[in-house]
Amino acid sequence: MYYSGAQILIKLLEKFGIRKIPGIPGGANLPIYSALADSSIEHILARHEQGAGFIAQGMARSTGKPAVCFATSGPGATNLLTAIADAKLDSVPIIAITGQVPTTYLGTDAFQEIDTYGLTLPITKHNFLIRSPAELLEVIPEAFRIARDGRPGPVAIDIPKDVQFEKIKVSKWPSPKRTKIKKIDQKTIRKIAQEINKAKKPLLYIGGGIISSGAHLALRKFSGKNSIPVTSTLMGLGAFLPQGSLYLGMLGMHGARYTNLLLKETDLLLAFGVRFDDRATGNIKEFCSQAKIIHIDIDYAEIDKLKKTNISIAGDIKQALEQILPYLRRDARRQWLAHIEKFKKEYPFFMPAKKYFFQPLNFIQAINRHLAPQDIITTDVGQHQMWVAQAYTFSYPRTFLTSGGLGTMGFGFPAAIGAALANPGRRAVCISGDGSFLMNIQELATLADLNLDVAVIIMNNKNLGLVRQQQELFYGKKYIGTFFKSNPDFTKIAESFGIRGYDLGKAKQPAKMLDEALRKKGPCVINAPIHYAENVMPMVAPGAANSEMIGGQEYE
Amino acid sequence: MNKIASTIIELTVRNHPGAMSHITGLFSRRGFNLEGILCASIGNGENSRMYLLVENNSRLEQIVKQLQKLYDVLKLRIRHDYDHTLFNRLHELIKGEGL
Ligand SMILES: Cc1ncc(C[n+]2csc(CCOP(=O)(O)OP(=O)(O)O)c2C)c(N)n1
Ligand SMILES: [Mg+2]
Numbered sequence: 001m002y003y004s005g006a007q008i009l010i011k012l013l014e015k016f017g018i019r020k021i022p023g024i025p026g027g028a029n030l031p032i033y034s035a036l037a038d039s040s041i042e043h044i045l046a047r048h049e050q051g052a053g054f055i056a057q058g059m060a061r062s063t064g065k066p067a068v069c070f071a072t073s074g075p076g077a078t079n080l081l082t083a084i085a086d087a088k089l090d091s092v093p094i095i096a097i098t099g100q101v102p103t104t105y106l107g108t109d110a111f112q113e114i115d116t117y118g119l120t121l122p123i124t125k126h127n128f129l130i131r132s133p134a135e136l137l138e139v140i141p142e143a144f145r146i147a148r149d150g151r152p153g154p155v156a157i158d159i160p161k162d163v164q165f166e167k168i169k170v171s172k173w174p175s176p177k178r179t180k181i182k183k184i185d186q187k188t189i190r191k192i193a194q195e196i197n198k199a200k201k202p203l204l205y206i207g208g209g210i211i212s213s214g215a216h217l218a219l220r221k222f223s224g225k226n227s228i229p230v231t232s233t234l235m236g237l238g239a240f241l242p243q244g245s246l247y248l249g250m251l252g253m254h255g256a257r258y259t260n261l262l263l264k265e266t267d268l269l270l271a272f273g274v275r276f277d278d279r280a281t282g283n284i285k286e287f288c289s290q291a292k293i294i295h296i297d298i299d300y301a302e303i304d305k306l307k308k309t310n311i312s313i314a315g316d317i318k319q320a321l322e323q324i325l326p327y328l329r330r331d332a333r334r335q336w337l338a339h340i341e342k343f344k345k346e347y348p349f350f351m352p353a354k355k356y357f358f359q360p361l362n363f364i365q366a367i368n369r370h371l372a373p374q375d376i377i378t379t380d381v382g383q384h385q386m387w388v389a390q391a392y393t394f395s396y397p398r399t400f401l402t403s404g405g406l407g408t409m410g411f412g413f414p415a416a417i418g419a420a421l422a423n424p425g426r427r428a429v430c431i432s433g434d435g436s437f438l439m440n441i442q443e444l445a446t447l448a449d450l451n452l453d454v455a456v457i458i459m460n461n462k463n464l465g466l467v468r469q470q471q472e473l474f475y476g477k478k479y480i481g482t483f484f485k486s487n488p489d490f491t492k493i494a495e496s497f498g499i500r501g502y503d504l505g506k507a508k509q510p511a512k513m514l515d516e517a518l519r520k521k522g523p524c525v526i527n528a529p530i531h532y533a534e535n536v537m538p539m540v541a542p543g544a545a546n547s548e549m550i551g552g553q554e555y556e
Numbered sequence: 557m558n559k560i561a562s563t564i565i566e567l568t569v570r571n572h573p574g575a576m577s578h579i580t581g582l583f584s585r586r587g588f589n590l591e592g593i594l595c596a597s598i599g600n601g602e603n604s605r606m607y608l609l610v611e612n613n614s615r616l617e618q619i620v621k622q623l624q625k626l627y628d629v630l631k632l633r634i635r636h637d638y639d640h641t642l643f644n645r646l647h648e649l650i651k652g653e654g655l
Binding site for chain 2: 122305
């Protein structure tokens with residue numbers, strides 16, 4: 001039978017399990033949309049391509065499966081870029097498919113022509129410019145394999161309009177491809193187990209790699225058997241159970257005092273599924289200076305990139321954990337754990353008095369109490385994001401979706417829509433800031449279309465709070481460009497989209513209003529007044545060692 | 557051209573218009589120095605062979621790993637056995653041209 005390039009694309013996406021595609025149509029991808037109209041795939045009409053990209057990310061991050069988004073050429077493609085770059089830095093498998101001007105117009109500055117291939121080259125795991133419909137039969141299965149296997153990441157595919165139209169005979173459809181997983185050298189496995197058994201003060205430093213490889217259960221067993229305490233990066237939250245004495249919470253710039261101080265004590269750092277990002281390590285030279293380092297990561301380019309290791313494996317962390325486990329000694333590590341308890345008491349993470357409902361950490365805990373552990377939390381970027389990381393307890397992987405590597409304001413809300421789309425029956429809650437929410441607020445229309453169980457909670461401090469905090473601490477309180485002279489009435493905005501709006505600041509009993517808002521099904525927007533002077537504490541100044549923390553000594 | 561300070565990386569890459577961008581883009585994006593490139597198609601034209609002249613410093617290991625990660629790079633070898641006459645002549649040629 002004969003199929004056009006567009007039909008081949010859609011048919012392959014169906015075949016590879018894609019059920020929903022966010023996007024926006026335009027001149028250069030109309031043939032694709034025409035084929036989409038004839039398919040079983042549901043189109044999610046976003047209101048901005050960046051929204052479409054982050055909706056796809058919400059789908060991919062919450063499920064671990066590749067998600068697809070569509071945009072037209074030129075401005076459609078450039079609008080997608082931020083979401084693609086964000087996916088690159090956090091290793092998220094999305095496939096961005098853009099329309100392009102016809103092949104014969106390429107390079108002529110035609111209407112809405114932009115070098116999408118060139119623009120996406122440095123921000124994707126790989127990208128393709130398609131030259132013929134037959135190439136799609138190769139490239140689409142390859143794109144899924146690249147996006148998902150190894151260290152996941154975004155793939156961009158640019159398809160000129162004439163290629164979308166052109167018909168070819170297809171007699172055989174390709175099947176999904178998989179990359180063979182490399183076997184791990186058994187000598188290294190045993191050597192690592194020996195080092196752990198021998199160590200006096202081992203510490204697990206875990207990150208997003210644990211979640212990507214589905215290794216959370218293996219990790220819990222591993223840590224439990226040998227009583228190894230665990231600290232997590234922002235991207236690793238949810239991988240380890242937050243209850244229990246082995247958990248040390250997040251490390252780094254906004255980690256607890258005892259966590260960052262214990263990094264100086266450990267004699268064996270088990271860096272599993274991490275990339276030694278500066279927000280986690282602080283000044284890298286002083287990071288875990290007493291420790292031997294064992295690094296396991298799927299991406300061999302991460303090994304020895306920033307920190308020389310003593311032993312390393314470039315491989316799948318789940319397999320590695322499962323293979324090391326039988327060689328681990330059962331050990332209660334009384335001394336080390338007693339030392340940790342002492343540090344937890346001496347350098348605690350201070351919580352404020354409970355009576356201040358709108359104190360940020362209290363407020364996050366109040367939200368926590370109103371939600372189920374399976375509910376998905378997304379955040380934007382700023383103080384609110386760090387407060388969530390500090391005070392919310394995540395018990396399952398993929399329940400915390402946040403922009404870690406790129407730190408993109410505007411991520412949270414569309415990502416929550418994507419998470420709700422991909423996980424029917426589960427609630428998604430975006431905890432946002434008054435600055436960030438405005439960056440993709442247009443997606444309220446998308447949410448109204450879909451009527452999903454998505455709540456947005458705006459921690460409204462009338463400021464670009466995290467930047468204001470830096471101006472206060474490091475720029476002599478010279479405030480510029482961080483105060484919002486005007487902010488909209490977020491409840492009215494929500495209502496004008498046909499979505500329930502709540503202002504906790506106007507409630508006599510804010511806890512009750514929060515409960516009411518979250519108990520009802522369907523979308524809502526909740527505004528919460530937060531005092532502008534609240535800061536995220538403790539804090540490690542950019543470039544300083546993790547042990548040099550400011551604030552958070554007590555609750556002021 | 558100092559022999560000790562430089563290394564030649566030999567690449568076998570897929571021969572298509574984007575492959576060169578991927579490789580040179582990697583160097584500019586990660587702030588690696590690239591001192592010379594030679595490139596020609598091999599076999600039936602499906603693949604190309606590239607020789608990259610790079611500084612032999614502490615970042616070489618990271619460059620090599622990042623190059624190996626590129627989808628279009630099929631094979632990578634460090635050619636310690638090559639001297640730099642190849643590039644020396646090239647540099648002479650370029651010098652001779654003036655502006
Ligand atoms: C797209 C983008 N622009 C600028 C920044 C720099 N930035 C980081 S945090 C922040 C403030 C965010 O303000 P808000 O969303 O209100 O959160 P708050 O810190 O007040 O909780 C800014 C401007 C960014 N991370 N992303
Ligand atoms: Mg704010």
